Every structure is written in C-alpha cells, then in structure tokens.
Amino acid sequence: MHVLDFTLRRGVFERSVSIRSQQRVIALVGDSGAGKTSLLHAIAGLLRPQRGRIEIGGRCLFDAQAGIDLPAHRRRIGYVFQDARLFPHLDVRRNLLYGLRGEARVAPRFQLQAIVELLGIGALLPRSTAGLSGGEMQRVALGRALLSQPQILLLDEPLSMLDMNRRDELLPYLQRVRDEVALPMIYVSHYPDEVRRIADEVHIVG
Numbered sequence: 001m002h003v004l005d006f007t008l009r010r011g012v013f014e015r016s017v018s019i020r021s022q023q024r025v026i027a028l029v030g031d032s033g034a035g036k037t038s039l040l041h042a043i044a045g046l047l048r049p050q051r052g053r054i055e056i057g058g059r060c061l062f063d064a065q066a067g068i069d070l071p072a073h074r075r076r077i078g079y080v081f082q083d084a085r086l087f088p089h090l091d092v093r094r095n096l097l098y099g100l101r102g103e104a105r106v107a108p109r110f111q112l113q114a115i116v117e118l119l120g121i122g123a124l125l126p127r128s129t130a131g132l133s134g135g136e137m138q139r140v141a142l143g144r145a146l147l148s149q150p151q152i153l154l155l156d157e158p159l160s161m162l163d164m165n166r167r168d169e170l171l172p173y174l175q176r177v178r179d180e181v182a183l184p185m186i187y188v189s190h191y192p193d194e195v196r197r198i199a200d201e202v203h204i205v206g
C-alpha cells in the first residue's frame with residue numbers, strides 16, 4: 001500500500017498530493033516545475049512536509065499527527081537521479097561498491113555479481129566513468145542504488161538526459177529491475193510513453 005497524502009511548502013511554492021494505491025510501481029508525471037522532484041525529496045526524507053502521511057509499501061515514513069519522521073538514512077531508499085551522480089574519481093566497480101557499505105553489508109539481499117548481470121554492466125567494471133555513455137552511467141547509478149539494499153526505489157526522470165536511442169536502450173533494463181527486483185517503486189517522468197512501459201499506475205502532478 002502506498003499513501004502519499006501530504007502538503008509540502010518551500011517559500012512561495014506549495015504542493016499538495018493525495019494518492020492511495022495498492023500498485024507496487026506508480027509514476028508521477030507532470031510538467032517541469034510541477035513539484036515532482038520535491039515530492040520525491042519528501043519521500044526520501046530530504047524535505048519535511050507541513051502535514052500529512054507518507055507510507056510506501058506498507059512502511060510509514062512520515063506521519064505528522066503521530067509524530068513519525070524517519071531520518072533519511074533510516075528510510076532504506078535507493079535514489080536514482082536524472083544526472084547519475086557517479087563519483088568521477090572511482091571506476092565503475094568502486095562506484096557500485098560504494099552502495100554496499102555500512103548496514104548494507106550485513107546480510108545483503110542484492111549481491112554485486114547478480115546486479116552486474118541484471119544490468120549487463122560486467123564489461124564496464126574496470127572502466128572510468130568519464131568514458132561511459134549516458135545510458136551506461138544510468139545503469140551504473142541504478143546498480144549502486146540497488147546495492148545500498150533499499151526497501152524502496154525512487155527514480156527521478158532517469159531517462160530525461162538521454163536521446164531517443166539511449167532511452168530505448170535503457171528502458172528494457174528498467175523493466176527488468178521492475179520485474180525481477182520487485183521493490184516498491186516511485187517513478188517520476190514527463191514522458192507518457194515511458195511511464196506506460198514502466199508503471200502499474202500513473203498520477204498527474206500539477
């Protein structure tokens with residue numbers, strides 16, 4: 001069960017959302033500036049709503065009335081940004097292993113080799129991130145997020161910086177993660193064709 005029922009205010013910007021869904025993978029779509037990324041930041045614990053409740057996959061992350069506000073590091077969230085945000089001083093293998101640290105190293109559900117095979121990035125492991133294509137960088141970023149052993153996966157327009165060919169190349173990997181990893185996912189995009197291929201349910205923000 002997903003419950004996104006809260007109001008977020010930043011300066012003069014205010015956005016309210018009210019979503020209740022039994023679907024595992026939901027998408028938030030809307031124009032640029034509609035507040036989609038801010039909503040993800042609230043789910044991740046990076047912004048605090050003024051009121052309401054956030055429950056993802058049956059886990060309560062925030063409830064203003066009950067006084068629940070889990071800190072970001074306890075929310076067990078894997079976050080994939082639109083610009084990958086890989087570490088340029090680390091090769092691909094070490095970027096991936098950065099996710100597998102701290103508590104994530106204790107009885108991990110997702111193992112390095114399994115994630116490498118899932119995302120088809122074995123040949124990239126020794127390479128510098130500087131020579132990767134946009135699609136390759138996003139696959140590595142997705143692998144790093146999974147190796148952090150999340151219970152929830154947030155994807156913030158992961159294809160928005162790719163051209164059409166690269167988007168078509170990456171979409172099957174996102175579908176494979178959706179089907180084989182089976183985590184609750186919140187997927188943000190402004191491409192209707194993209195979300196139709198990924199999400200079980202689509203909600204308009206704006």
